[in-house]
Every structure is written in C-alpha cells, then in structure tokens.
Amino acid sequence: xxxxxxxxxxxxxxxxxxxxxxxxxxxxxxxxxxxxxxxxxxxxxxxxxxxxxxxxxxxxxxxxxxxxxxxxxxxxxxxxxxxxxxxxxxxxxxxxxxxxxxxxxxxxxxxxxxxxxxxxxxxxxxxxxxxxxxxxxxxxxxxxxxxxxxxxxxxxxxxxxxxxxxxxxxxxxxxxxxxxxxxxxxxxxxxxxxxxxxxxxxxxxxxxxxxxxxxxxxxxxxxxxxxxxxxxxxxxxxxxxxxxxxxxxxxxxxxxxxxxxxxxxxxxxxxxxxxxxxxxxxxxxxxxxxxxxxxxxxxxxxxxxxxxxxxxxxxxxxxxxxxxxxxxxxxxxxxxxxxxxxxxxxxxxxxxxxxxxxxxxxxxxxxxxxxxxxxxxxxxxxxxxxxxxxxxxxxxxxxxxxxxxxxxxxxxxxxxxxxxxxxxxxxxxxxxxxxxxxxxxxxxxxxxxxxxxxxxxxxxxxx
RNA sequence: GGCGACGUAGCCAAGUGGUAAGGCAGAGGUCUGCAAAACCUUUAUCAUGGGUUCGAUUCCCAUCGUCGCCUCCA
Numbered sequence: 001x002x003x004x005x006x007x008x009x010x011x012x013x014x015x016x017x018x019x020x021x022x023x024x025x026x027x028x029x030x031x032x033x034x035x036x037x038x039x040x041x042x043x044x045x046x047x048x049x050x051x052x053x054x055x056x057x058x059x060x061x062x063x064x065x066x067x068x069x070x071x072x073x074x075x076x077x078x079x080x081x082x083x084x085x086x087x088x089x090x091x092x093x094x095x096x097x098x099x100x101x102x103x104x105x106x107x108x109x110x111x112x113x114x115x116x117x118x119x120x121x122x123x124x125x126x127x128x129x130x131x132x133x134x135x136x137x138x139x140x141x142x143x144x145x146x147x148x149x150x151x152x153x154x155x156x157x158x159x160x161x162x163x164x165x166x167x168x169x170x171x172x173x174x175x176x177x178x179x180x181x182x183x184x185x186x187x188x189x190x191x192x193x194x195x196x197x198x199x200x201x202x203x204x205x206x207x208x209x210x211x212x213x214x215x216x217x218x219x220x221x222x223x224x225x226x227x228x229x230x231x232x233x234x235x236x237x238x239x240x241x242x243x244x245x246x247x248x249x250x251x252x253x254x255x256x257x258x259x260x261x262x263x264x265x266x267x268x269x270x271x272x273x274x275x276x277x278x279x280x281x282x283x284x285x286x287x288x289x290x291x292x293x294x295x296x297x298x299x300x301x302x303x304x305x306x307x308x309x310x311x312x313x314x315x316x317x318x319x320x321x322x323x324x325x326x327x328x329x330x331x332x333x334x335x336x337x338x339x340x341x342x343x344x345x346x347x348x349x350x351x352x353x354x355x356x357x358x359x360x361x362x363x364x365x366x367x368x369x370x371x372x373x374x375x376x377x378x379x380x381x382x383x384x385x386x387x388x389x390x391x392x393x394x395x396x397x398x399x400x401x402x403x404x405x406x407x408x409x410x411x412x413x414x415x416x417x418x419x420x421x422x423x424x425x426x427x428x429x430x431x432x433x434x435x436x437x438x439x440x441x442x443x444x445x446x447x448x449x450x451x452x453x454x455x456x457x458x459x460x461x462x463x
Numbered sequence: 464g465g466c467g468a469c470g471u472a473g474c475c476a477a478g479u480g481g482u483a484a485g486g487c488a489g490a491g492g493u494c495u496g497c498a499a500a501a502c503c504u505u506u507a508u509c510a511u512g513g514g515u516u517c518g519a520u521u522c523c524c525a526u527c528g529u530c531g532c533c534u535c536c537a
Contacts (some may be wrong), residue, residue, distance in 0.1 A: 008467095011467085022522060026537090029537070030537080031521050031536090031537065032535080032536075032537095037537090040536090041536095041537050043537070044537035045537080047537090048537095060488090072535085072537070073535075074536095089473085153466095156466070156467080156532075156533085157466055157467065158465075158467095158532095158533075159465090161515080162464095162465050162466075162533095163465075163466090163521090163533070176521065190517075192523085202500085205535085225537095226537060227514055227536075227537055228467090228531065228532080228537085229531070229533095229535095229537070230466085230536075230537070231467085231491030231530065231531095231532065232466085232467095232532055232533065233532090233533080233534090234536090256537095257537070258469095258530095258531085259530080259531065259536095260467075260537085264529085264530085266531070266536085267537095268535095268536060268537095269535090269536075270535075270536080292475090295475065295485095295486075296475075296476065297476085299468080300468075300469070300530095301468090301469080301529095301530060301531080303475085307474065307475080308474085308475065310487075311474075311475055311476095311486070311488095312475090312486095312487095314486075314487055314488095315475090315485095315486050315487075317488090318486070321500070321501070324500085324501085331503090333510075342482090352477090358477075358478090360475090360476055360477055360484095360486095361476090361477045361478070361483085361484075361485085362477095362478085363476090363477090363485065363486075364477060364478095364484050364485035364486080365484085365485080366485090367484090367485050367486060368485070369483080371485095371501095371502085374500095374502070375499055375501085375502065375503095376504050377501075377502095378494090378501060379502090379535085393535075432496070434496055434497070437496095437497095438496095438497070440500080441499090442498095445499095450499075450500095451498090452498090452499050452500055453495075453498080453499075453500095454499095454500080459500095
C-alpha cells in the first residue's frame with residue numbers, strides 16, 4: 001500500500017515520493033489578512049490539516065509552512081478607510097486567524113512567515129531575476145517577463161498564445177507582454193514601502209510565496225497547496241519565479257482544494273455570500289465544519305447551507321453513539337469478531353486514505369465500524385472489549401482531526417438544576433408516576449435538554 | 464472566446480469494465496411504562512445520445528446542464 005496524491009501539474013494521481021526519506025516539506029498559501037475570514041478559508045485550512053495529520057500518521061515528519069500576506073492593495077485600502085496603519089489591520093486579522101485555527105482544531109504549522117518580514121530576501125530575489133533576464137524594471141516597478149520562461153502555463157494548462165487572444169486581459173503599454181506580472185510595485189504616497197534598487201516600493205503578491213517557501217523549506221519542496229482559485233495566476237507565477245531563480249523543479253505535488261459554495265456560487269467577499277468563521281462557531285462546534293469537509297472530496301466544491309450543516313451534525317452524533325458504555329452480559333462471545341473488525345477497519349482506513357485522501361470513502365468504513373460497535377454493545381459486549389474498539393474509533397477519527405469526546409460541561413449553573421430534575425424524575429419513575437415524569441422530560445426538551453433512559457440510569461445532554 | 468472540474472437514490476456522497484459503500488431523511492419491526500438512543504429489514508439501473516467491448520455507471524466522442532479560473536480571491 002502506498003499513498004497516491006492527485007497532482008494538478010499532471011492532472012493525475014501519482015504515487016507519493018518525498019525528496020528526502022521520511023520527511024515532507026509542505027507549503028500552503030494562507031490568507032490575505034484584510035478582513036474577517038470566512039468558512040471557505042477554514043475549509044482550505046482544514047483540508048491541509050487533514051493532509052498533514054494523515055502524513056504524520058504514516059510516520060512522516062512534516063515541515064508545514066503557511067504564510068500570511070500582510071501587505072497588499074486591500075489591506076492598504078482598509079487601513080485608509082479606518083484611518084490606521086496597514087500593519088495594524090494586518091496584525092488584527094492575523095491574530096484573529098490564529099485564534100480560528102486553534103478553535104478549529106487545526107494543528108499549528110511549523111512556521112507562519114509574513115511578507116513584510118521577508119522584504120530583504122524578496123528584493124534580493126527580484127534583483128536576481130532582473131540580472132538573469134527574467135525581469136525588467138519600468139518606472140520603479142519590476143515585471144516578470146513571461147516570454148522568457150518556456151514552461152509558463154504548465155500548471156494551469158494554458159498557452160501564452162491562447163491567453164493573448166483572451167478578452168479579459170487588459171493591455172498595459174508599459175509591459176512588454178500583457179501577461180507580465182509585477183514583482184515589485186513602486187510606492188504611491190501614503191503607502192507602506194521599503195527601499196530597493198528601483199526606488200521605494202513593495203513586493204508584488206506572487207513573489208512573496210516563492211521567497212518564503214525557499215527561505216523556510218529550500219529550493220525544492222514536496223507539496224504546495226492552496227485553493228484551486230490560486231492555480232492561475234498565483235501558482236503559475238510562483239513556478240515561473242522559483243524555477244527561473246533556482247533552475248530546479250519547484251514543487252513535486254501541487255494540491256488544490258475545491259471552493260465552498262453558498263447560494264450556488266463561490267463564497268467570496270466580492271459576491272458578499274459569505275459566513276464568517278466567527279458566526280459559524282457561535283452556532284456550531286468546530287467538528288461540524290470539519291465533518292462537512294470530510295464528507296466530500298477535497299478537490300470538489302462543497303455546498304454550504306442549513307441542510308448540509310444539519311447532515312454533518314447528525315453524522316457527528318452518529319459517530320458518538322458508538323462511544324456509549326457497555327451493557328455487559330455474561331454469555332457474550334463476540335470478542336474475537338470485534339477485534340478482527342478493529343484490525344480490518346484500520347486497514348481499510350489506510351487503504352482508502354491512501355487513495356488521495358478519500359475522506360468520504362473513509363467515513364463510510366468508519367460508520368460501518370460504528371455499527372459493529374453498537375451491535376456488540378447491544379449483544380452484551382464487556383467493557384474491556386468495547387473500550388478497545390472505541391479506542392480504535394477515536395484513533396482513526398482523531399487522524400481526521402475530529403474530537404469525539406464531549407467536552408461540553410454538564411456542570412455549571414444549569415447543570416445542577418437539571419441533575420436535580422433528573423433525580424426527582426427517577427423517583428417518580430420508580431413510583432410509576434409516568435405522567436409527571438413525561439412532563440419533566442417534555443418540558444426539558446422544550447429547553448433543549450434531551451433525556452435518555454438507559455439501563456444504567458437517565459442521561460441528559462444539550463440538544 | 465480559451466483552460467479545467469463535475470453531473471450517482473428526496474438530500475449529502477464513495478466507488479468499480481461484469482448489474483452500485485456510507486450518512487441524513489422516509490417506511491416497517493425489536494427494545495422501552497411511553498419515548499429517545501441503539502439494533503434488524505426496506506428505498507437507485509449511476510444527465511442524454513452515440514461508439515469500443517462478450518459485457519459500461521465505470522473507457523472514447525458528442526450534446527445538455529452546473530461550477531471554477533482567465534482581475535483580487537482559500
């Protein structure tokens with residue numbers, strides 16, 4: 001068995017081979033921090049968190065780098081509107097995004113470089129590109145010369161000729177070729193800027209990723225990831241820059257996640273069809289969003305609406321149903337079967353995840369296992385056997401980043417009163433006063449408290 | 464106009480050249496004082512039209528439809 005990854009560069013699933021044995025270098029494009037992040041950004045972070053967790057499960061040491069773009073037009077615009085420094089805006093949303101990553105149970109990257117911390121290296125790289133003839137200065141700007149890079153278009157499957165004929169390219173007479181893109185932008189008044197051989201200015205968007213990737217991970221990396229909206233031009237340009245700079249093949253595997261859809265279109269700021277991570281987490285636990293991501297293919301679009309959220313919530317509840325305690329019976333004999341199934345589900349997990357992180361297929365096997373566990377409990381499995389199987393379930397869902405243990409405090413102010421009501425109701429039930437005990441159950445349900453009567457007594461939980 | 468992805472049951476969704484996982488919802492049943500939960504049973508010929516093949520949902524072509532990129536974007 002071996003891991004296969006779909007590579008955007010070749011449009012095929014390829015066997016995963018690292019540059020160095022046992023080690024993976026992975027660069028994932030992070031957000032531009034000019035406003036609150038939405039669940040689409042979260043989706044991307046979740047996808048690559050799952051990739052990273054699985055690689056680590058396989059035993060790889062993963063060097064995971066994600067950047068923050070902290071200087072660009074939108075940040076500057078936003079700062080102007082608010083009357084603050086651009087870096088103040090960037091800093092605020094970086095902090096917020098860090099908090100989101102934590103709340104979403106996303107493992108911290110090894111490094112979080114920022115564009116503004118890499119200006120020296122960026123200037124050096126731009127100068128190098130100019131020196132090598134891949135770039136040319138013009139009125140304080142510096143442009144990349146796409147004509148000079150023969151492989152331009154290899155990631156997105158485009159040809160320069162085709163694109164020239166495209167109707168949306170606006171012609172800038174200062175550029176040699178309409179597709180030449182800015183490596184360095186001359187400073188306008190009031191904008192943050194840094195000195196350079198071409199005058200004061202700031203980096204273009206694409207160069208920062210090439211430079212940060214190289215600085216943190218070296219000339220060549222195993223995996224480069226991001227949303228599929230970055231394939232062109234961003235990642236195409238990164239390849240052009242990096243490979244022109246080093247003369248080496250840049251990233252082996254290019255992975256791209258699909259877009260979060262809301263109301264039939266890509267979730268985005270410009271369309272205005274977005275749900276922020278904050279507003280999502282106010283209403284739902286982080287696992288719900290992760291479940292939505294897991295239940296579909298990472299490369300395809302993911303529809304976000306009330307219905308898909310409900311589905312994810314219920315699926316999560318179903319996984320948790322397998323974690324209930326045993327109801328042992330003396331003559332139970334299914335111990336070996338359950339053990340065999342545990343072993344088998346581990347193998348299936350591995351096999352399915354190896355197929356380009358097929359999380360939806362993997363969930364199918366996990367749900368089968370949930371059924372087996374519940375079945376065993378119904379048949380009277382002992383606590384020890386059941387717990388061994390539950391440990392496997394938690395292990396595998398843990399690799400997917402799900403937290404099945406219910407942390408929600410049943411204590412707290414309301415908790416004590418609910419406990420009291422449950423206790424009274426238990427007495428009533430002992431006295432067979434069904435009408436009153438049902439009344440308590442119904443009224444509590446109206447208050448979002450669900451009671452369940454089990455052989456071990458009554459349990460409750462928030463709806 | 465160019466490039467790319469996708470179209471599987473009411474919904475979400477996996478998958479295979481030999482008649483299709485799983486979850487949710489629905490129906491019936493077991494259990495329960497009644498419920499809930501759990502368990503059992505049950506629900507599809509895989510967009511359409513051609514082609515290749517002994518045989519295609521799975522391969523090829525066309526058509527229709529949806530989405531993404533070509534401008535900032537996870």
